[in-house]
Amino acid sequence: MASHEVVQYRSTIRSAINVFTFVFLMVFLIWTVLPFIIMFVSSFKNLLEAFNLPEKGDWASVISVFFDFEPTAIHYRELFTERNFATYFFNSIVSSGGSALISVVLGAMAAYSLSRIDFRGKNHVFFWVISTRMAPVVAVMVPLYTIFRGLDLIGTLPGLILAYTTFNLPFAIWILKGFFDNIPYAIEEAAMVDGHTRLGAFREILPLAAPGIGAFLVLCILFSWNDFLFASIIGSGGAKTLPVATRELVTPTSIQWGKIMAAGVITSVPMTFLGLLIRKYLVTGLTMGAVKE
Amino acid sequence: MASISIKNVWKMYGEIEAVKDLNIEVANGEFLCILGPSGCGKSSTLRMLAGLEHISAGDVYYGDVRVNDLPPKDRKIAMVFENYALYPHKTIYENMANALKIQKMDKSEIDSKVRTAAELLEITPLLDRKPHELSGGQKQRTAIGRAIVREPELFLFDEPIAHLDAKLRAHMRGELKIMQRKLGTTMIYVTHDQLEALSMADRIAVMRDGVLQQLATPSEIYNRPANKWVAGFIGEPAMNFMDCEIIENNGKILLKNDAFESALTKEQSSIIKTNARGNSVTMGIRPDDISFATSAKESMVSGEVLVTELLGGDMLVEAQVSNSRITVKTKPDYSGQMGDTCQLKFDNTRWHVFAGEDGVAYF
Numbered sequence: 001m002a003s004h005e006v007v008q009y010r011s012t013i014r015s016a017i018n019v020f021t022f023v024f025l026m027v028f029l030i031w032t033v034l035p036f037i038i039m040f041v042s043s044f045k046n047l048l049e050a051f052n053l054p055e056k057g058d059w060a061s062v063i064s065v066f067f068d069f070e071p072t073a074i075h076y077r078e079l080f081t082e083r084n085f086a087t088y089f090f091n092s093i094v095s096s097g098g099s100a101l102i103s104v105v106l107g108a109m110a111a112y113s114l115s116r117i118d119f120r121g122k123n124h125v126f127f128w129v130i131s132t133r134m135a136p137v138v139a140v141m142v143p144l145y146t147i148f149r150g151l152d153l154i155g156t157l158p159g160l161i162l163a164y165t166t167f168n169l170p171f172a173i174w175i176l177k178g179f180f181d182n183i184p185y186a187i188e189e190a191a192m193v194d195g196h197t198r199l200g201a202f203r204e205i206l207p208l209a210a211p212g213i214g215a216f217l218v219l220c221i222l223f224s225w226n227d228f229l230f231a232s233i234i235g236s237g238g239a240k241t242l243p244v245a246t247r248e249l250v251t252p253t254s255i256q257w258g259k260i261m262a263a264g265v266i267t268s269v270p271m272t273f274l275g276l277l278i279r280k281y282l283v284t285g286l287t288m289g290a291v292k293e
Numbered sequence: 294m295a296s297i298s299i300k301n302v303w304k305m306y307g308e309i310e311a312v313k314d315l316n317i318e319v320a321n322g323e324f325l326c327i328l329g330p331s332g333c334g335k336s337s338t339l340r341m342l343a344g345l346e347h348i349s350a351g352d353v354y355y356g357d358v359r360v361n362d363l364p365p366k367d368r369k370i371a372m373v374f375e376n377y378a379l380y381p382h383k384t385i386y387e388n389m390a391n392a393l394k395i396q397k398m399d400k401s402e403i404d405s406k407v408r409t410a411a412e413l414l415e416i417t418p419l420l421d422r423k424p425h426e427l428s429g430g431q432k433q434r435t436a437i438g439r440a441i442v443r444e445p446e447l448f449l450f451d452e453p454i455a456h457l458d459a460k461l462r463a464h465m466r467g468e469l470k471i472m473q474r475k476l477g478t479t480m481i482y483v484t485h486d487q488l489e490a491l492s493m494a495d496r497i498a499v500m501r502d503g504v505l506q507q508l509a510t511p512s513e514i515y516n517r518p519a520n521k522w523v524a525g526f527i528g529e530p531a532m533n534f535m536d537c538e539i540i541e542n543n544g545k546i547l548l549k550n551d552a553f554e555s556a557l558t559k560e561q562s563s564i565i566k567t568n569a570r571g572n573s574v575t576m577g578i579r580p581d582d583i584s585f586a587t588s589a590k591e592s593m594v595s596g597e598v599l600v601t602e603l604l605g606g607d608m609l610v611e612a613q614v615s616n617s618r619i620t621v622k623t624k625p626d627y628s629g630q631m632g633d634t635c636q637l638k639f640d641n642t643r644w645h646v647f648a649g650e651d652g653v654a655y656f
């Protein structure tokens with residue numbers, strides 16, 4: 001599990017590889033980041049400026065595409081005043097955050113018991129849990145819709161949260177079990193000898209699973225935040241989320257590029273910050289050296 | 294403080310019988326070592342005493358309380374784990390303070406206890422580190438520290454100093470013994486190192502393949518091993534064994550084999566007379582109880598020197614006597630060379646005779 005510093009020996013091949021790596025990474029960076037920059041810049045342009053593109057071959061004025069315009073916040077303002085984006089933003093946060101929280105709490109407990117306790121048919125239970133993720137989303141959508149309609153959950157936030165949870169929970173159990181498997185049981189034994197109850201011992205090792213739990217929380221949020229299918233079918237109406245609302249900016253008569261770009265920014269920025277925030281959680285290896293071997 | 298009774302205890306892991314019908318009584322304040330080779334069920338026994346392992350059959354009592362179904366936290370024990378089991382996310386200080394914190398002890402009191410223990414174990418400079426920044430021996434000392442800061446009714450130590458260097462180990466043997474004496478806390482100490490057991494324990498329980506072989510004081514274990522296996526396991530260098538025959542000649546009982554024929558003492562004869570089961574026996578004698586004969590009259594057996602080994606103040610001589618190899622412990626001034634013939638003298642008051650069929654000791 002522990003990583004090592006890999007020794008590198010200087011040679012011409014190594015330098016060539018280094019140059020190649022550098023070039024590749026630069027291209028990759030531009031390829032990845034450029035669409036975001038264009039989206040960001042365009043969201044502050046009015047319609048005229050947005051389509052003010054340089055002539056083919058006119059490389060000199062490419063720069064002006066990025067800087068030569070009068071920034072306007074009109075798209076953002078309209079999204080929030082005319083288009084109710086505040087509500088959709090709220091819906092997105094509640095549905096993704098709620099389902100992630102439920103999935104991780106229930107998932108951690110289920111994963112813990114699957115990891116620690118031997119019971120008859122354990123492997124079957126575990127396989128059943130994973131197997132619920134094997135069917136493609138589209139395949140279960142129709143039956144799910146019928147069930148949810150019967151329960152009056154269509155178009156409600158609890159319905160959307162439940163729908164996301166059905167998909168996040170098995171995944172959570174599966175991933176988190178791996179994390180718990182990696183934590184030696186001996187640490188809990190030590191905690192029990194120190195005077196903890198069984199539950200106290202579980203809490204004592206939670207910090208060790210924190211990187212896994214934190215990382216997985218984000219994965220769950222990402223899945224629901226970016227989801228379109230569930231949101232459009234199960235959340236449609238009362239529980240509209242950002243992706244669905246953005247889609248509605250494309251109407252038969254017009255495509256409102258400025259607003260779409262602004263909505264894109266609103267949707268991506270929180271996830272970008274979340275990603276930066278949990279980076280330190282993803283640094284694992286905390287159990288190193290606690291137990292002999 | 295607690296006395297411990299282990300009554301007819303079995304431990305089964307599926308089909309594997311790790312501990313078989315174990316019976317041990319430990320007096321209050323006693324220092325008991327459980328000694329045996331790897332895989333003989335020492336840790337399983339200790340873990341059952343701690344409540345970490347289900348007791349497959351039998352009962353364990355602390356005083357007169359049956360504890361089979363008592364969780365570890367209610368047993369008032371402190372344990373050193375074979376694999377340390379430190380909290381990886383806590384500093385050494387927090388590792389040692391954890392149990393006291395759970396007891397809601399006063400902060401300053403915790404601090405003084407932890408620092409005293411750290412001083413004793415020479416880990417004071419490490420208190421702010423995390424376990425993964427420590428060497429194996431330092432982790433092991435932390436694990437001991439975590440146990441001794443508490444005032445439990447029972448200490449359970451599982452090979453607590455196996456990973457220290459020789460000098461520190463000798464030092465810790467003394468410290469642990471003194472600490473246990475001072476506190477008067479019952480101690481059950483698992484080890485596979487006979488030197489540890491012999492030097493520290495009030496009594497030793499020798500185990501083999503899950504079966505208790507002998508439960509006695511160190512000197513009794515050394516001087517009166519219960520069977521051939523214990524005799525061979527205890528003592529360094531190991532006891533010499535020779536297959537012999539018991540014969541009677543003119544009312545005298547003799548031990549006979551290809552290489553020698555020698556009379557037993559009066560006491561030994563009477564034991565054999567009353568208990569003997571069959572004539573074939575194994576004679577065992579420690580290297581310390583064999584010497585080189587100075588005159589032909591003294592000599593009991595002759596052999597051929599195979600190799601000599603100088604160990605500081607002693608010398609080990611390995612000799613071929615008929616079809617056995619015999620180790621003799623002598624002084625470094627012994628001058629025999631490889632291939633020389635040597636005359637050996639067995640101290641017949643110190644030898645042991647074991648029944649041929651099951652290895653149980655006659656004396």
Ligand SMILES: Nc1ncnc2c1ncn2[C@@H]1O[C@H](COP(=O)(O)OP(=O)(O)OP(=O)(O)O)[C@@H](O)[C@H]1O
Nearest residue numbers: 306309311330331332333334335336337338375485
């Ligand atoms: N969890 C387990 N499942 C199955 N078998 C086990 C388990 N734990 C121990 N055993 C077996 O039980 C026997 C006794 O094990 P135990 O750990 O008590 O040995 P030990 O005397 O402590 O050995 P060591 O000196 O190597 O620590 C061994 O044969 C071992 O293989």
Ligand SMILES: [Mg+2]
Nearest residue numbers: 335336337375
């Ligand atoms: Mg062991």
